Amino acid sequence: MRGLIIGVDLGGTKMHAAAVDENGALLHDEREKTLPEEGPDAVIGRIADLCRRINLALGVPHSELRAVCIGVPGGVDDAAGMVDKAPNLKWEKVPLAHLLSSSLGGVKVFLDNDVRVAVLGEHAYGCGRGTRTMVGIFVGTGIGGGVVVDGKIHMGQRGVAGELGHMVVKPKGPRCPCGKRGCIEALASRTSMERDVREMIAAGHKSSVIKIMKKGDRVRLTSSVIAKALAKEDPVMTKVVKRAQHHLAVAVSNVANLLDPEVIVIGGGIAERLGEDFVAPIREAAYERLLVQRDRERLRIVATELKENAAPMGAAFVARQRLAQLQPPPVRVASA
């Protein structure tokens, strides 16, 4: 299939677009702030700009842009080209595909969920290449997930499968934004880690985390703050991360016992930043919790390979796949 394919990871704070060729090579990528407070039209204008910048950087005329797929932080209806609800963007019923397509001169635009495209990115081009069953867990301000079965993303009957972040592993645990108690998101997301750090400091534990946070551009527990505090062996940070790893290991082993996948990839900011240091303790604890111990090392529990490229590359993969489904199959001339 000729022409350029672009995948976009549309986040609440930044957007990241990448052109990927048919072999999974990243040709070029560009970043921009999302600034959702300026409203959907401004955001969509910036997405169009990103695509044009990629065309320009690659020296490819705009007419060669074949398709764009956007990974949206929320629920989408791809058939209708509609973002149903994206809380981080404060969007509801935004006809993103139509608006972006218009501003890109009629280019085909597909929509999917951001976590789902990241899982697909790792499956198509990253640590899940060639596997039949794979699970992705993305640990960020929240926790998202996705499940690949038989080489395909598992959507479920309502299209909402993969909500690993809301697996309850501690029914009397802290309250989750979803309303339940003890979801893994309420125990191991960056938001929950920040809550735990602040609580421990308020309770009198000594820690340099607040000081490190104040040096950053936002006074928040970013992945970079976590990494710095761990490097200094900050006792509060060390304890909070250990606890999160323990809860993640329970969730990982629950999924492993249920689905017996070939690979479980842990992504998101912290895993991108800390890699094996973050994942190794999760893997060891999850292994101990597998019901069937035979050949347990055949289950790979690994940190994201594509890191922040997982979502835009996965979105590009989805665009390529959906485009192929729209094309009539090539005419074959029988040789005899």
Added chain:
Amino acid sequence: MRGLIIGVDLGGTKMHAAAVDENGALLHDEREKTLPEEGPDAVIGRIADLCRRINLALGVPHSELRAVCIGVPGGVDDAAGMVDKAPNLKWEKVPLAHLLSSSLGGVKVFLDNDVRVAVLGEHAYGCGRGTRTMVGIFVGTGIGGGVVVDGKIHMGQRGVAGELGHMVVKPKGPRCPCGKRGCIEALASRTSMERDVREMIAAGHKSSVIKIMKKGDRVRLTSSVIAKALAKEDPVMTKVVKRAQHHLAVAVSNVANLLDPEVIVIGGGIAERLGEDFVAPIREAAYERLLVQRDRERLRIVATELKENAAPMGAAFVARQRLAQLQPPPVRVASA
């Protein structure tokens, strides 16, 4: 496909065999005690007897018996015809397929796991007919499960998928036979309910459960004892069942949020006996815990439809399916 197909549910205390026709109609079934203490040869002799009794009852000559599939309470290697390990039978490395086939004059014998065939039974002939994604949870002395994705049973890479009973939902909960704490099996199986009942009675709670148990043939908390105690509104039994239902609802909603299936079937002795009375509170509590509430009633959470026939009928289904895979496709004569 002509000829008779028999499925067998081989339990630790009893075995149950059923002949099922190609439309899923149960033609005839027979039961026998397992008596595993007499050793594999005696048990396998009794399975052969069961099959012969079915042939006889249906007036079908033995030569018409085409295939048998055994649902084994443990791990099997179907390609080798071997039961790897079945703790309830105290079997390890028993060449069941070869031995049974010999005593049945060379009939083809297939092996599978008992819970998996029960899930397949419900999928092929019971409440999961026609669904793409389905989950089965079987609550008995332990808790087992199985997952159907895209209309096929999901085996996983090591062939050990479906271990729903060992989903941890309460990390500081009671110890499970598997060694972990707070598995759903350690919280909601009949064995755990019996433990809880005895603990509450020992702590001074008034209950008639022990008296009801003593009237039975075994002084154990059978499904029949549970049903009788609930009918008498025994306060201890009521409380213990409520607690088990709560934990099952957490597990059901965890699986529902992960896989977004069309149906979750709850089987095993208690669900067979109590049906909707057992399942309705689980369904209501699980619905409340779904992350996406939209169209939640499209997820059916139901009691087993085939009851104790689920496993033998599912085993017959597996036998028919595997036999078909061995046959060459029928020769079609082109009409033009």
